[in-house]
Amino acid sequence: MSLKMKWIIALIIITLLLVIGWFCGTRLTVKKYEVSSAKVEKEIQLVQISDLHYSEFGNKNKKLLEKVTELNPDVIAITGDLFDRQGDSVPKSLIKKLTKIAPVYYSPGNHEYDIKGAYEDDYKPFLEDVGAINLEDKTATIDVRGQKFQLSGLRSSANLTYDYPYYEEGLAEIKMQQDPKYYQVLLSHMPDYFELYVDNGFDLTLSGHTHGGIVRIPFTNIGAIAPGPQRTILPKYVYGQHTKDGKTMIISAGLGAGSFHQKAFPRLGNPYEIVAVTIKPGTK
DSSP states (O other): OOOOHHHHHHHHHHHHHHHHHHHTTOEEEEEEEEEEEETTTSSSEEOOOOOOTTTOOOOGGGGHHHHHHHHSSSSSHHHHHHHEETTTTHHHHHHHTTTTOOEEEEEEHHHHTHHHIIIIIIIIHHHHHHTTTEBBBBEEEEEEEEEEEEEEEOOOOTTTTHHHHHHHHHHHHHHOOOOSSSSSEEEEOTTTHHHHHHHTSSSEEEEEESSSGGGBBBBOOOOOOOTTOSSSSEEEEEEEEEEEEEEEEEEESSSSOOOOTTTTTOOOOOEEEEEEEEEEEOOO
């Protein structure tokens, strides 16, 4: 076989891989997880929405809403980057409709802090008006069919170089509101500080921010890059389920590629996703 033919075959293979990766990165999927705890006596169904970045799936997000409805959630958790500089008509329309499906609890991401004025003056009051609960450094005790658990939301920051002390301040505010007898769920946009969340006793952390690593080897948790504090190739906390000392963190690949003003990278091998978590009773 000639060298020219080898190059042609190599280019065909690379092109096919890029096409397959692009196709995998344009689908809307549902990723399901199960966790268990002795603190839980009845199943709880959580649905997580993360990193919308002005994305739409179907007219006025019809496809997204249909998938969420089919999951029949007890609670819908939003883990940040619902709002960004691209505008607010898409996220506002979506959040109004999500509140008709199940109670919605929200924790901000770095993009909300990037538009701090609009977030404080417009989006926070909007969330309150439509009945979505903003858990920024707050804890809510939630009753699902007679069973209580606690859901908390941690601050974020537009400054992606912040380390532990900034987040420790938010966690200290949360701790004062918690009752350790309940199952503890944390909504934290940044997955980078999993060890800190474990040290603070959260049974389950739901995170986003990394967009699944942007470019991911299909059907694996291996993502290429992560914006923010990790700032490394093949970061540790970029996608999927992670466990430490009996605690769990789930990182959503999210629903967007990022803001256009960032000139966001296209997603390859990395489908858009809704996360569904079933919390099941466990043995003591």
